[in-house]
Amino acid sequence: MLCLVTPRFHSILGAFFLLSLALSAGAAPQAPAKTPTAQGELAPAVFTVFVSGTVIGSEQVTIGASADGWTIRSTGRLGVPVNLSTARFELRYDRDWKPISLEIDATLRGQALVVRTAFANGQASNSIIQAGQERQKTDAVAADTVVLPNMFFGAVEALALRLPGVAAGSQIRAYIAPQVEIAITLTSVTDERIQTAARRISAKRYNIEMANPGSTVAAEVWVDELSRLVRFRVPAQGLDVARDDVAAVSSRVERMARPTDEQVRVQASGFTLAATVSKPPASPGTAAGRYPAVILVPGSGQVDRDETVAGVAVFAQLANALADAGFLVVRYDKRGIGQSGGRDESATILDFSDDVRTVAKYLEKRADVDPKRVGLVGHSEGGFVGLLSASEEKKKIAALVLIATPGTTGAELVLEQQRHQLNGMDLPDEEKRKRMDLQKQIQAAVISGSGWDAIPSAYKRQADTAWFRSFLTFDPAKIVRKVAQPILILQGERDRQVTAAHAQLLLDLAKARKNDPGAVLSMVAGVNHLLVPAVTGEVDEYASLQDRIVSPDLVRTLVGWLKDTLHVDSARAGR
Secondary structure, X not given: OOOOOOOOOOOXXXXXXXXXXXXXXXXXXXXXXXXXXOOEEOOOEEEEEEEOOEEEEEEEEEXXXXXXXXXXXXXXXXXOOOOEEEEEXXXXXXXXXXXXXXXXXXXXXXEEEEEEEEEEOOEEEEEEEEOOEEEEEEEEOOOOOXXXXXXXXXXXXXHHHHHHHOOOOOEEEEEXXXXXXXXXXXXXXXXXXXXXXXXXXEEEEEEEEEEEXXXXXXEEEEEOOOOOXXXXXXXXXXXXXXXXXXXXXXXXXXXXOOOOOEEEEEEOOOXXXXXXXXXXXXOOOOOOOOEEEEEEEOOOXXXXXXXXXXXXXXXXXXXXXXXXXXXXXXXXXXXXXXXXXXXXXXXXXXXXXXXXXXXXXXXXXXXXXXXXXXXXXXXXXXXXXXXXXXXXXXXXXXXXXXXXXXXXOHHHHHHHHHHHXXXXXXXXXXXXXXXXXXXXXXXXXXXXOOOHHHOOHHHHHHXXXXXXXXXXXXXXXXXXXXXXXXEEEEEEOOOOOOOHHHXXXXXXXXXXXXXXXXEEEEEEOOEOOOOOEOOOOOHHHHHHOOOOOOOHHHHHHHHHHHHHHOOOOOOOOOO
């Protein structure tokens, strides 16, 4: 089967599997820090379940509190690839969060699934009916184990209530009913801010590791101020379970907020772009003035204004550094993403360029921006968009930065990525050749609009889009010659999505311009496509990255070049 490459650079495609976890030793947890004490029913919650960014279902959860203990109930439905319909889920704990019983009535892939589990004397006694077969099973468990049956996400509410009382490095026992008990290790805790349509949630993100046979599964449990579950993520499996208030398009995680940040709406053609304007820190006694400005242009895929991938908030970090350096910075949700209006599924590179030009016009009208000192910074496919925007706005755009940007046509890049992927597979040479040939056929059909008869229909549904056609046919060689602005090319030396060779191609194109206003290439050692330190730079390394801070060397080069090009110094910035 062909692994069709449609280069949404910032999308990480992970296979989805039901968790099958193994036994590991661990210490008992501490008591919860903020466990609700009131009796009655706590506020109900609805969770949306995503796999690789696609909604596959939802689950409705309620929690009852009484003098005897806690009861978690849920119903829900998950489509492909899980195919699970839950008519009844009930999980009972005593007041000390020791499990009492679990009852599940569900349909899994069209067949009845019934689970009855009783907890007593260090044992979980299970009665299981599946596909018409009944069996009994008994497992040894800790007295205060957290019960987490696969794909019943209401159960994670109990984990959310327990984690606030656990110290980093400690372990919690968890029973993956009715399979086996495991150890969950809390590795770290991070503060998160989530802006919803109604309020701002101050959340804690608990980063955990769940023992697997011979490996470890990393996950995230997001908890709100009342220790209620907000989000559960397993990044390597593409699984994201989000409460309805944070799953809504009107909600966003504030990766990095500054006291002077403005949340603005920029009027585009028939919709608005939601954006954050970050300004330099206010200095006492400094009069308001006109700042040099920078527009951050995001790469491909469903990324918002912070351009967060694998936990790396690329644009949130760049915006913060640039604002500290004296620039007014705009970053925005792409059309159809986050809080922005419009439709992303039919948008092309030209459409995304129109959005950048709209933001540039918005800046031109701001009293605190110097309209003659506006720069664009495009990352990955955002470099294509930046090139096109700069070529059309020679007066509104004074400088252009291309970070990890392809130097070939999109079609050539896709074939390069496909070849690299196949070289890493243990396949016969003939099979690799067939897959490459099919990839070429698909791309030819996308570009020409014909030739689909010989190609499986599933590939046509995936590839035959306006965006992919615009990407395949985009040729930087034809656009660079029309760009009159100075260009900085920044490239991670370990980038395996857009390799270092592309940066040199872009430099050669830029230097060949008539009346070249200046072009500079800076190669950043040890940095991958997400602009952070990496060992291999491969996509499959993203989930295990240890350092998620954008390279300080890259930031220094970016800031220094923009200051020189836009004639900025610390004494004049903002004056």
